[in-house]
Amino acid sequence: MLLALSAACGPRPSPAVAFDGSEFVEVGSLALLPPAIQDSIGAKRAGADGIAERGARFNTTDVVEPGLPMRRFVIAGLAPDAALVAYERGGRGYSVGILLFKWSGSRIRRVHSWTTYDPPDGLVGLIKAVRVASAPRRPTPVHRSVRPHPRAKRVGRAHATGALPLPLAPHGPAPHIP
Secondary structure, X not given: OHHXXXXXXXXXXXXXXXXXXXXXXXXXXXXXXXXXXXXXXOOOOOHHHOEEOOOOOOOOOOOOOOOOOOEEEEEEEEOOOEEEEEEEEOOOXXXXXXXXXXXXXXXXXXXXXXXXXXXXXXXXXXXHHHHHHHOOOOOOOOOOOOXXXXXXXXXXXXXXXXXXXXXXXXXXXXXXXX
């Protein structure tokens, strides 16, 4: 009974999500992107320079299977004047690329790109990934060991009295003092 009810309802369109002053709606296929964006990301190119449709096979590692693209479409968001596109990049180091396109009239330009390492889950996940990748990062503190390295050269230090340390005795037998 539940299965019949859920099938009758059909797929629900995802709600619009605000980002960068625009309302984006989720797009789950390369074919639904504007033709200029498809051309820009290589949707019609064959082989390694192309991009696979969502869920299709592609070269995920640097062990390349000839004929398969090195990238695969994940998800996109479309607004009246912009598009966010996420795709997986295979190769030696797997990553996820995110591109922001903006247009006015017939002119489309790529405005920004980000790299992340987990494919976003839906439009909300895509926008969250962009916000995380765009956030300013605190500088990583450099770890300085309290103790010097065991093979580090030792330099004589002044004692608390201000006097310099005594020089070490030369190698060999100690001098005889009567």
